[in-house]
Amino acid sequence: MRLHGRGPQGSGEHPVKRRTLFLIAGSGLLTKGLRAAPQLSEEPADVVVVGTGAAGLSAALAAVDGGARRVVLLEKAPMAGGHTIISSGSVAAEKTPEGIAGLTNEIIENGEGRADPVLARTLAEGSWAARERLTALGIDWITTPFRAVGSPSARSWNSGSPQSGYDYVQVMMAALRKTSASVRFLSRAEGLLLSEKGKSVEGIYVRTRSGDSILIRARAIVLATGGFTASGTLLKRFAPQLPPDLETTASAGGELLDGATGDGILMAEKAGAKLVDMDALQMLPLAGGRLLDYVGGEVWVNDRGRRFVSEGAGFREIERAIAKQPSKSMWVISDARSPKGATLGLKLMDGTVREAGTLEEAAHGMRVSYSALQETIERYNRSVRKHWDDDFGIPMRGLPVETPPFFYGREHFALHYSCGGIAITPRAEVLRPDGSVIRGLYAAGEATGGVHGAARVGGCGLTDAFVFGDIAGREAARFA
Ligand SMILES: Cc1cc2nc3c(=O)[nH]c(=O)nc-3n(C[C@H](O)[C@H](O)[C@H](O)COP(=O)(O)OP(=O)(O)OC[C@H]3O[C@@H](n4cnc5c(N)ncnc54)[C@H](O)[C@@H]3O)c2cc1C
Structure with a gap:
């Protein structure tokens, strides 16, 4: 089942109390309340956070920590986690000034000049504190950073389990359960209530699990609703x-x-927010033959059994290289030695990935020339051993692919990440096109744009959500 709901475009279905002048930003309806309407049930809150991914959970925890007394966390799904819970869990984090500067530069370069340098730097500067907050909640990080796929350098960490994204959600939810915050599942935010003239937010309309609409009057609202990769309309x-x-x-x-x-993006847009980089959608080969989220354990070959792009290239380069292949796909081969992600069992079960006792058997299964594949793998393994990639003339680290059984599967593009979204300040305030902010409205995580520009560095999606979620929650609490 997909949750492709109607989203918050709304329909003017939220009845408005008599004699009020409010802009209902979900519906775009400016209503001078002269018509009779049934009373809408209302409740007060200091901070409402929408979404229970990395950004929303970080925001809710920060809002509580920042002193907000009545914090409400809304989630339209029956469970917490969004994309965060199914993510591979690579989190880019740097501590030293050199590391922070390096990460900032990589984000800016990778974003093809479209990332906001201040937002990129904010992400990098906040990355280590984000990692430490998770440590305090119980995440036991691996000891050496690795190079996440789509990242030029080894700056990523995870919890050491193949389901690191699940671990992050788990510890944050457990921490939140110990606070007074109210977490509500099957509660879909459907529209924002703006003040007269639309200068600040005053509340949020919510469809509750029982199907009723309620209005939560809140002093500050954080939109952490994730991206829009599942919205056909957007x-x-x-x-x-x-x-x-x-x-x-x-x-x-x-x-x-x-x-x-893209619910939060639409709600913010209707409230007058600026959207940025909405065309910047990231494609990734991930749903097919790939089993690892780090560089250095699998070989990518075309239908002729030859490597055609470095496995460590940026997401955009990978996308372009695959697009040039006649089949618009590639084969991925790994062996028994490399630690695998959580999807191995499932992919073997449904045939997405196959197991072969020998490389010859794998070549046969892939219908590529065995001699070409053997030559490619031997050259790859030689490159790994001398730390220099002879195929692409660049430094290389990793494990040789030589220990049976081998795993192979066809891999193609799938839509992965939306780089664009709601424009924000470094304090996560939502911006209008004229550069002013909508008072009381904050946004964080994949719902926002401008942090990455045209493309995102591997490991920086989660860091973005952790860092800006925390900023948004703290700022919202302060404002409230
Ligand atoms: C398979 C996969 C692997 C990934 N691996 C990595 C990785 O290793 N490293 C990395 O950096 N990035 C990775 N990413 C990207 C990363 O997971 C996301 O960018 C990040 O988790 C986004 O966090 P978020 O909190 O902004 O949104 P999400 O985690 O998507 O959470 C948004 C939540 O908001 C809820 N919501 C939406 N609309 C409403 C509404 N109207 N009312 C109430 N609730 C609503 C959603 O149901 C969802 O639960 C991966 C993504 C995928 C899909």
Whole structure:
């Protein structure tokens, strides 16, 4: 089941109390309340956070920590986690001034000049504190950083388990349960209530689990609703060049629950927010033959059994290289030695990945020339041993692929990440096109744009959500 709901475009279905003048930003309806309408049930809050991914959970914890007494966390799905819970869990984090500067520069370069340098630096500067907050909640990080796929350097960490994203959600939810914050599942935010003239937010309309609409009057609201890779409507509007039936990495085959329908982006837009980089959608080969989220354990070859792109290239370079292949796909080969992600069992079960006792058997299964494949793998292994990639003339680290059984599977693009979204300040305040802020409205995580520009560095999606979620929660508490 996909959660492709109607989103917050709304319908003017929220009745408005008599004699009030409010802008209902979910519906775009400016109503001078002269018509009779049933009373809408209301409740007060200091801070409402929408979404229980890395950004929303970070924001809720920070809001409580920042002194907000009545914090409400809304989640439209029946469970917490969004894309965060299914993510591989690579978190880019740097501590030293050199590391922070290096990460900032990589984000800016990778974003092809479109990232906001101040936001990029904010991410890098906040990355280590984000890691430490998770440590305090119980995450036991691996001891050496690794090079996440789509990242130029080894700056990423995870909890050492193949389900690191699950671990982060788990510890943050456990911490939140110990606070007075109210966490509500099956509660969909549907629209923002703005003040007269629309200068600040005053509340949020919510469809509760019982199907009723309520209005939570809040002093500050954090939109942490994730991206829009699962919204056919938004993809058609902002990236009409993409095929309509494109799979997403969050929901391969379109069968899983995916709440990334851009709800917060639409609510903010209707409230007058600026949207940035909405065309910057990231494609990734992930839902097929790939089993690892780090560089240095698998070999990518084309239908001729030859490498055609470095496995450590940036997401955009990988995308372009695969697009040039006649089949628009590639084969991925790994062996028994490399630690695998959580998907191995499932992929073996449904045939996405196959096991072969020898390289010859793998070549046969892939229908590529065995001699070409053997030559490619031998050259790859030689490159690994001398730390220099002879195919692409660049430094290289990793494990040789030589220990049976081998694993192989075909891999193709799937839509992975939306780089664009709501424009924010470094304090996570939501910006209007004229550069002013909508008072009391904050946004964080994949719902926002400008942090990464045209493309995102591997490991920086989660860091973005942890860092800006925390900033948004703290700022919202201060404002409230
Ligand atoms: C398969 C996969 C692997 C990934 N691996 C990595 C990785 O290793 N490293 C990395 O940096 N990034 C990775 N990413 C990207 C990263 O996971 C996301 O960018 C990040 O988790 C986004 O966090 P978020 O809190 O902004 O949004 P999400 O985690 O998506 O959470 C948003 C939440 O908001 C809820 N919501 C939406 N609309 C409403 C509404 N109207 N009312 C109430 N609730 C609502 C959603 O249901 C969802 O639970 C991966 C993504 C995928 C799909």
